[in-house]
Amino acid sequence: MELEATAIDIGTSRPLVLLNTTDADELGAHPLDRVRIRWNGETVTGIVKRTDELVEPGTVGVTEPLHAVHGAVDVKLAGTPRSVRYVRKKLDDVELEPHELGRIVQDIHEHRLSDVELGAYVSGIYANGLSLEETKHLTEAMSAVGQQLSWDAPVVADKHSIGGIAGNCVTPIMVAIVAAAGLTMPKTSSRAVTSPAGTADVMEVLCDVEFSLAEIEEIVTETNGCLVWGGGVDLSPVDDEIIRAENPLSIDPPGQLMASVLSKKRSAGSTHVVIDVPYGEGAKVESLVAARELADDFKRVGDHLEMDVCCAITHGTDPIGRGVGPALEARDVLAVLEGDEDAPESLRLKSLRLSELLLEHCGVDASAAEILESGKALERFRDIVAAQGGDPGVCADDLEPGAHSTTIRADRTGLASRVDNRQLCDLARRAGAPLDSRAGLVIHQTATNAVEVGDPLYTIHAETQSKLEEAEALADRLEPIRVRSKADALVERR
Template sequence: MSEAILSPTSSTDALAHPLRARALPIETDGEAMIFMHEDCPVARSEGFRARVRVELVAKGRRLLATLYRATDDLLADDEVGLPHRLMARLSLAEGDELQVRHPHPLSSLSHVRAKLYGHRLDEIRLGHIIADIADGRYSDVDIAAFVSAFAAQPAQGEETAALTRAMLAAGDRLEWNADRVMDKHCVGGLPGNRTTPIVVSIIAAAGLTMPKTSSRAITSPAGTADAMETMAPVTLDLAAMQKVVEREGGCIVWGGSVNLSPADDVLIRIERALDVDSDAQLVASVLSKKLAAGSTHVLLDLPVGPTAKIRSTRDADALAGLLENVARQCGLHVATVQTDGTQPVGRGIGPALEAHDVLAVLANRDDAPQDLKARALALAAGILELSGAPSSDALHRATQLLVEGRAESKFLAICEAQGGFKEPGRALQTREFLAARAGRVATFDNRLLARTAKLAGAPQRATAGIALHVKSGDLVEQGQPLFTIHGESMGELDYAFAFALRNSDMIRLEAQ
């Protein structure tokens, strides 16, 4: 994380110009930042400008942060304002002394500049960059430059493999007492595609090992970790995660809570702000975490559709080739499967709404979304095949585990092992979006539907999002609900509804 504490200072590193710590009630979304008064004599003498990178020294420890200037009476001229989270990281109390000074220059930034000018980077240079990012030495601006440089350049196999290994080296790595450790990953871009909890439950119920670390949303209304968190704790450390897997054979935890690929979590935060997701960093992100989690065999789901992340079969083939190439260089067995990305999966779009779909499938309810069930079973069968099961038997075996209730029992056991199961919540406010005319459902715009769910508050508001009422090919009457927007406040609900009205063709109807 960008708040990572650096190495302890020496005993001779005295506070030459001590200032006083002042806690500020602000949230910075993981960015390490501090505030100093524009008349602070230390800031003036050191020549600190706004947004300059500075080093904090307190109680024998150092930490890098971005400086901002206060121009009013928010702070006294001998105070440093820190978010409560940074105060805790440095074990500071109100009024404790600390020093603010210029940090040592970062040589790895020259490698970032080289990448910006189109040069390819080897594993040594990428290792220096990733290590500095993981240690919190880069500002958000520096990281954004690195992310943008990769996004602007076509992905190349050797460089992507080098980036993958550099990200892997920056964190911890798990080992399991199993010959084959299974995993799956979807590259994203398809709302409601919440197959992971179902697949993990089926695979663990089959007696295989599947320690699943999942991401929170980057540019979508929900990530697997967001949806899972509405049903069970997902913020487990490595020791807790290992206990769950040893006990139940699988888990579904947030990857950011375990130090498996720490630089990736920082990169994801910046990618979310930039709304970019380059192929090279996508591949390095996915594979570094799979390798770090101790996975040996991974099934990769690539949804393809005009408004999915992957727009065409040609793009999917290129990404699949890159994934397979890099995985081979890193000693990981992968299989890729291209799936339908033309419309959302299930009914819910948003953490709790997607969780309700998952529970309905696991419980074999009649009203469960059948497309989510079929997709999860197909992926589970693919993983069973990857483990060595006969292809003729894999789908039958996965279906049997689900229909007999063994997958549901395993899911509830995993939830209990992670800290206890809870029912996902329901939004207090809802509003139906009605068809303006009669017709047949022709197309869905996944991006606009996802945007509507995000404007309603997802994923930050766990119960916010969209509940779909139609699928492709359905006949609808004028005034029939196409979807229902769920929100936790009327303001967010109104905002999302207004956006939907301006983009009413996100579900396009054609004449019958």
């Protein structure tokens, strides 16, 4: 069918082809079918969207990935990508071959799968899981797509947490300590998936996080480290597409999680990686047995990729730090680095423990505590913030939370018997985090604290009154910090 192509912007990165219903009927094209467009001796493929209003008969609209296409074009129906068959196999719980996983990764990278098909892929992984062999080959395929960083240093340090713990922002502190110890640590981090703040969201409160590869190399050459958004430099870009599909479902299945983490690390040129695997009620991994299994699998996949991976299995029952949300977590980070006596001790201790482990793992004889207490870590962190375009003089007291707030208080006397990370994260997200950087929670109690009637449990901060009211309504239905009598609390903690 001969049509006239015109560019249309409907706010999508998908290669959509908008056909008027009349033309679509004549072509026999249904929603989400593929069409092949021949133009100027070239051929491109797009996903069909039918419309009565956005384009006139005789015209085909093309979205941003296809904007080079214009003028007279020939439009024909195209077949479904082979990877869709492989997605169906995974939905049927059939183990995929390496070439099948590679084809899925390539088609995701080339935007050949519709949002529905991408959603089916992550649903199949969530429902039926990935074998260890599938995870190895998927990680390898994902890391082979996109750009790669390489470094002259023989040892390149890295760290990742699988997430799920409120306020667990140890990464900026670790990078400052490890870089101050002389190691190269180019940290590429993600934005939030199911949490109220990823490391990139936290750092964006203080400085820029989107840089080109050349700019990252310059920052690392100057400071030994960086804290940037990995999606901004096309490192394992398929991971970002998969995360986009996982977000609405708030899922992060183990096999895909490992492929996501380690494909990014391999693309970033990391040689020695520490993975933080928190476990406990309300965490992503709830049992010690499951945490050990996941840690073993991380190590096996790392060996397959020739990366030296070790895991720290940490308690994930309680939040780390007091703030939950980008600005509130950034405030905690600065307080620890500044040596503030009121800085959250849980965040300081976990940052030191993981830093010591990473230094030892990389064969460096240095004391993380000494580097932190001497002010060298703070100095290096300020260097990194300055190199990334931020204010190196920013202090914890400079960061104000959202002006709209309410404090939830205890309605009984007893002990805080349980703190639910998942519910705290849900509340912070309902308040607007991470998109509203100053939204989130401040946690006033941890498990086993003695609590009196009227004592503050947590404070919700939002940037708008409407978001605060939404979070309050959710808080009425949840109990993220449970207060029970001392006798009942001791029974629950056993």
